[in-house]
Amino acid sequence: MERLAVRGGRQESDLKRHHEPVNILQNALPDCLKGRKLPAWLERLTDLGTLPSDSEEVRLQKAVLTLSTTLMAVLAFAWVGTYAVLGLWLSAAIPLAYQLASAVSVYTFARTRRYRLFRTSQLWMSLLLPFALQWSLGGFANSSAVSLWAFTCPVGALLFVGAREAVPWFAAFGALVAFSGAIDPALAASGPYVPGGVIVTFFVLNVLGVSTTAYVLLQYFVRARDRARTALEAEQAKSERLLLNVLPASVAARLKESDEVIADGFPAATVLFADIVGFTPLARDLTPSDAVALLDRMFAGWDQLAARHGVEKIKTIGDAYMAAAGLPSPRADHVDAIADMALEMGAEVERCATESGLPLEVRIGIDMGPVVAGVIGRAKFIYDLWGDTVNTASRMESHGVPGAIQVTERAYEQLRDRYDLRQRGTIEVKGKGPMTTYLLFGRRSSNASPRAARRSSPRTSHWRSAPDRR
Numbered sequence: 001m002e003r004l005a006v007r008g009g010r011q012e013s014d015l016k017r018h019h020e021p022v023n024i025l026q027n028a029l030p031d032c033l034k035g036r037k038l039p040a041w042l043e044r045l046t047d048l049g050t051l052p053s054d055s056e057e058v059r060l061q062k063a064v065l066t067l068s069t070t071l072m073a074v075l076a077f078a079w080v081g082t083y084a085v086l087g088l089w090l091s092a093a094i095p096l097a098y099q100l101a102s103a104v105s106v107y108t109f110a111r112t113r114r115y116r117l118f119r120t121s122q123l124w125m126s127l128l129l130p131f132a133l134q135w136s137l138g139g140f141a142n143s144s145a146v147s148l149w150a151f152t153c154p155v156g157a158l159l160f161v162g163a164r165e166a167v168p169w170f171a172a173f174g175a176l177v178a179f180s181g182a183i184d185p186a187l188a189a190s191g192p193y194v195p196g197g198v199i200v201t202f203f204v205l206n207v208l209g210v211s212t213t214a215y216v217l218l219q220y221f222v223r224a225r226d227r228a229r230t231a232l233e234a235e236q237a238k239s240e241r242l243l244l245n246v247l248p249a250s251v252a253a254r255l256k257e258s259d260e261v262i263a264d265g266f267p268a269a270t271v272l273f274a275d276i277v278g279f280t281p282l283a284r285d286l287t288p289s290d291a292v293a294l295l296d297r298m299f300a301g302w303d304q305l306a307a308r309h310g311v312e313k314i315k316t317i318g319d320a321y322m323a324a325a326g327l328p329s330p331r332a333d334h335v336d337a338i339a340d341m342a343l344e345m346g347a348e349v350e351r352c353a354t355e356s357g358l359p360l361e362v363r364i365g366i367d368m369g370p371v372v373a374g375v376i377g378r379a380k381f382i383y384d385l386w387g388d389t390v391n392t393a394s395r396m397e398s399h400g401v402p403g404a405i406q407v408t409e410r411a412y413e414q415l416r417d418r419y420d421l422r423q424r425g426t427i428e429v430k431g432k433g434p435m436t437t438y439l440l441f442g443r444r445s446s447n448a449s450p451r452a453a454r455r456s457s458p459r460t461s462h463w464r465s466a467p468d469r470r
Helices: 002-028 040-046 055-084 090-112 117-138 148-162 163-189 196-246 249-257 279-283 288-309 334-356 388-398 410-415 450-456
Strands: 263-276 311-317 320-325 363-378 384-385 405-407 419-429 435-442
Touching: 040 055, 055 090, 055 117, 055 148, 055 196, 090 117, 117 148, 117 163, 148 163, 148 196, 263 288, 263 334, 263 388, 288 311, 288 320, 288 334, 311 384, 320 334, 334 363, 334 405, 334 410, 334 435, 363 388, 363 410, 388 405, 405 410, 410 419, 410 435
Parallel strands: 363 405
Antiparallel strands: 263 320, 263 363, 311 320, 363 384, 405 435, 419 435
């Protein structure tokens, strides 16, 4: 059974590789022809010489070169037949030689898959044989300027070889045109008779054939450029989204415009720290994927709250979450924005606890005051905050109560008229000494006076009361 499965997988892979050149070729066709099934013989022809290791570009080049070689060999029957009827056997033998050489070249390519040999032989034949035919017919006028077909050589080199490598081919074409012009009077004097109708007809065929070939190749280049531009724009949009996931939009714009250090001082901003209580021992009982998925679900909910309240998420460190309001764009209600977000974060934790069946609680600390913000790092940069306000907010979280929001006295002074708060008392804060802190329970109803609100019990909702720790 395993051998059958492996064999079936290989056959499916081979079948997929077999149709890749056809799919690539269909993508290069005009829109009106896309989606139409190509004839079976054409599919086999485009598959000649392809290798499993070929890139999409090389597969397309091989398919186009094979098709164009076959098409030009078929069109050569018009020249072979016409000049044979006129008894111009040398002139008829030149396009016939091209047909035979092309048939051998395509067959060899199909057997050996030597693309460089196939490509080089076709470039040389498309360059030299049109001039040889023109010289055999007596110059530009008598041959209907059949040397125009040699222009497909440098144009093809652009497509199949590259811009720099195509320069010598174009130089060779220019040199042959100049040489043909120099010997044209002598050729015209001794040229064979060709009826005027044939000359005019082949002028039309030559001009149409060469211009159509050039147009098709330009179509390919333009479509390839458009596809590359679309892909580049998609990658730029993706990079922009990734950048905005790391930096605020205004900071990202400044970073793209200048390499200077980005550092700003804000006289008034509010900083929030949140931490999942007891997550480290809890994570020991979870698989790594489950632990990360739980944090991702919770932090994603907090990210939505931050966006809703206009709060800037700064970073996450393990199971800790940091956010700020009033930066990088100052706002007068930065304290309210953080308070409203903090009050809703508890509900998000309760939702995750209900879904996971785990005892989850969050501890939040808030402070307000002056802050310094800026971008640090080069390879993996980050928008970060510094200052006493940041340190104090972190201490409010680490010295806080599980399931509660602890704020400093200066944050309390800004919130007391609009929010329900209860004094926790004076606590010893590491690095700060004794501090009077308060617990935030909810937003006060608009018709409640501050004195009545202080006399009444606070609305705890999902936030539970905590004993004073003095």
